[in-house]
Amino acid sequence: MHDYVEAVPGEVPELRFSEPTAVSVRVIFTELGAKLSDRRDGRRQRQFLARFAPDVYPGENEEFHRRWDEPLRAEILGALERVLRAWDGSAVVRFTDQRMVDDWFIALAHARWLYVRRDGDLLGRVAASQVNVAWVQFVQTQLVTAAGLAI
C-alpha cells in the first residue's frame, strides 16, 4: 500500500488520506500546536515565531509586530485547534463549510515553518524536513483542488 492524499471536489469537498499519511499529518499539526503555545522567550522560539509573522515594512517593524504578532498567533492557533478538535486522524475529511477549508489551509500553511525557513532553507535533519514539507505542500494543494479553486 502506498501513501496518498486525494482531493475529491464536490458539494461537500473531501480529502482522502492513506492511514499512515493521516497519522503523520495529525502528528505534524499536534507538534505545531505545541510549538505555537510555547510561551518561552528563547532565541529558537523567537526565530520560530518570526517565520509566522515576518516583517512587512522595508524599514522599522517594531510597531507592526507589537500590534499584530499576538492576534496572528491567536488566529493560527485557533484554526489549528478547531482542526484538531474536529479531526481525529481518520482517513476521510469532509469539508462541510468554508471556515473548515480556511482552518485547514492556515494549519497547513504554518506547519511548514516547523521544517523550512521563509527563504526555502530546510531546518533540522534536511532529508526528513524535505519529505515533511513536500507532504504538507501536497496536502495543501490537494485541499485547494478539493475546494474547487482551479489554477
Added chain:
Amino acid sequence: MVRLSLISDDVNASEAVAYALHRVFGWSEGIAASYARRAHADGSVELGSYPERGEAEELAARLLAFGMLARITPEEATDA
C-alpha cells in the same frame, strides 16, 4: 498613501497564493489566479493602494495568517 504588495517566496505554490488572495480580498478565482501568476513571474505583485496604513496592515496580517509574505511601502508622491 501606502502600497500593499504580495511577495513571491520559495515556499508557497501558485495554487496556495491564489486561494489566499481569493479568501482575503474576495476576488474571483480567475483574478486571484492571475495575480498569483504575476507574483510568481515577477517576484511580487502590487495588490492595492490605501490611504490609511491601518487598513493595509489589516490586509497584510490576513495574508500572513494564510502563510503569505506581504510588503507595505509608502507610495511615492507624484508631481501634479
